[in-house]
Each structure stands twice: as structure tokens, then as C-alpha cells.
Amino acid sequence: MNQTVLTHLPPAQVEVEICRADELAQRRRLTSELDEMWSYVGKKAEPRWLWHAIDHYSGTVLAYVFGRRHDEVFLQLQALLEPFGITRFYTDRWGAYERHLNPAQHTIGKAHTQKIESKHINLRTRIKRLVRRTICFSKTTIMHDLVIGLFINRYEFGRSI
Numbered sequence: 001m002n003q004t005v006l007t008h009l010p011p012a013q014v015e016v017e018i019c020r021a022d023e024l025a026q027r028r029r030l031t032s033e034l035d036e037m038w039s040y041v042g043k044k045a046e047p048r049w050l051w052h053a054i055d056h057y058s059g060t061v062l063a064y065v066f067g068r069r070h071d072e073v074f075l076q077l078q079a080l081l082e083p084f085g086i087t088r089f090y091t092d093r094w095g096a097y098e099r100h101l102n103p104a105q106h107t108i109g110k111a112h113t114q115k116i117e118s119k120h121i122n123l124r125t126r127i128k129r130l131v132r133r134t135i136c137f138s139k140t141t142i143m144h145d146l147v148i149g150l151f152i153n154r155y156e157f158g159r160s161i
């Protein structure tokens with residue numbers, strides 16, 4: 001609370017509402033940042049994309065899928081997000097988002113996707129096969145998806161391997 005402002009306001013103009021944290025989360029509804037991250041398997045001509053969604057407020061990973069940069073892969077991610085009841089999506093300008101998200105729930109721009117871009121930097125720093133110029137790369141899509149999936153499950157979901 002801003003005590004300075006409160007001292008200048010008449011008590012009739014001050015309204016205080018106290019609620020539990022879980023009630024506050026329910027009231028504000030869930031908002032999510034969506035983005036995709038490029039890497040490759042074997043050679044750069046065979047791109048592999050990690051599509052994932054995080055909670056806009058906490059930065060918690062909600063869901064992720066691997067695939068090409070096609071609408072079908074985004075639709076898989078969207079199906080995984082369905083049970084969360086997300087009311088607002090923050091994305092970049094990739095066409096799949098514009099085609100499949102309700103415009104009333106969709107905000108495009110970099111201003112609200114800073115947390116997920118930060119996750120990309122952390123992933124690229126910690127998993128060398130995601131770095132663009134490296135000698136460490138996956139030879140098969142199975143190993144690529146396994147390594148990244150195990151990392152996300154361990155460090156984002158807290159599941160021991």
C-alpha cells in the first residue's frame with residue numbers, strides 16, 4: 001500500500017478488499033505467453049521447433065510440444081492448454097496464432113512476451129544443442145525431443161528423472 005496517498009484520501013474514498021491468493025488467481029483468470037523456439041536435428045535444413053506456453057504472471061511452463069512450424073503443431077499445444085481456461089494469450093506475430101486464437105483474447109507484441117523470451121535464453125544457455133552455432137546437435141528427433149523434454153520436466157515441472 002502507498003501510505004502517503006492513503007493519508008491524503010478521505011476514509012470514504014478508500015476501499016480495501018482482502019482475499020486469499022488462490023481466490024485472487026481465480027479472479028484475475030489465467031493469462032499465458034505463447035512462443036516457439038527454433039533448433040535443428042542433424043542439419044539446419046531439418047528444423048525442429050519447441051512450442052510452449054507459460055503463465056504470464058508466475059512464468060510457470062503450462063505445456064509444450066515439438067514439431068515443425070505448422071498450424072497442426074500449434075493446434076496440439078492449444079489442445080493441451082484447453083483445460084486451463086486461459087482468458088488472454090500474449091504472442092508474437094506468427095500467423096498460426098492469428099488464425100487460431102480468438103482476437104478478443106489475443107494480444108500481439110513483445111511487451112507482454114518478455115518472460116517466455118527469457119526462458120528461451122535460459123534454455124539456449126543450459127542446453128547446448130539449442131545454441132545456433134554449435135558442434136553439439138541431435139542426430140535424431142527422438143533424442144532431441146527426449147533431452148529437451150527431460151530438461152523441462154526436471155527444471156520446470158520439478159519431476160525427478
